[in-house]
Amino acid sequence: NPNPNPNPNANSNLNLNPNANLNTKAFKEWALPRMQRIASELRKRHPTTPLLAFPRGATYSLPQLQACGYDCVTMDTATPRAQTRAALQTAAAATAPPAGHVSSVQGNLDVKLLQRTENGGADGLGDEAIVRAAVEAMLAELGPQSLIANLGEGLTGKEDPKLVQTFIDTVHEVSESMIAKEAAVAQA
Structure with missing residues (x-):
């Protein structure tokens, strides 16, 4: 059959x-x-x-x-x-x-970036600098407006709270800077 x-x-x-x-x-x-x-x-x-x-x-x-x-x-x-x-x-x-x-x-953002790894980020995961760079790249591609900066999948329970905080802080810092630059250009 x-x-x-x-x-x-x-x-x-x-x-x-x-x-x-x-x-x-x-x-x-x-x-x-x-x-x-x-x-x-x-x-x-x-x-x-x-x-x-x-x-x-x-x-x-x-x-x-x-x-x-x-x-x-x-x-x-x-x-x-x-x-x-x-x-x-x-x-x-x-x-x-x-x-x-x-x-x-x-x-x-890939949730795996928020999981601490054994080798301290040498594999491209689980490091504050890597999380910051990934957030900056995401915001550069999507822009800060009309965006809910989030993960591409849900949390798994394996995330390092410090890396989650790095994600949140970087989203705020970078998007605020981008919005301020856009406003300055619009006023010029």
């Missing part, structure tokens, strides 16, 4: 493995219509509540979710930052209001 699925009516595009990601076709067929409905229904019931979507493993869909009306879209660690920002702006410019807004983004 080439189809081991006991349900002969099951759609072969739908993978029920919780660790698998939907391919583009399956996402458009199965997830996107439901995400549109969720956004529409929530917007009707709670018109002033910001909506956030995190399509883990399907961040290729962020412009489509933006068009659904999500105010913020979350990037996992595999999402290219600058390319995502550009895609969201391009998609918004091509879409008539009210869906023509540009969503904020959330993410996407």
Whole structure:
């Protein structure tokens, strides 16, 4: 039997493995219509509540979710930052209001950077200087505005509190500096 699925009516595009990601076709067929409905229904019931979507493993869909009306879209660690920002702006410019807004983004620092390692950062992880450099790179690519600086995945419980604090402090310091520079340029 080439189809081991006991349900002969099951759609072969739908993978029920919780660790698998939907391919583009399956996402458009199965997830996107439901995400549109969720956004529409929530917007009707709670018109002033910001909506956030995190399509883990399907961040290729962020412009489509933006068009659904999500105010913020979350990037996992595999999402290219600058390319995502550009895609969201391009998609918004091509879409008539009210869906023509540009969503904020959330993410996407790798949580592994916040885990202390045995070799003191020699592997590129678990060091304050490495965390600072990674945050600076993230902010350089995404900018400080319309950004929820966050992790690309959730905390695992293995994070060093000092490295988490370095992440938070660096986000504040660097974004405040970037915003001040933007304001100075705007006033000039």
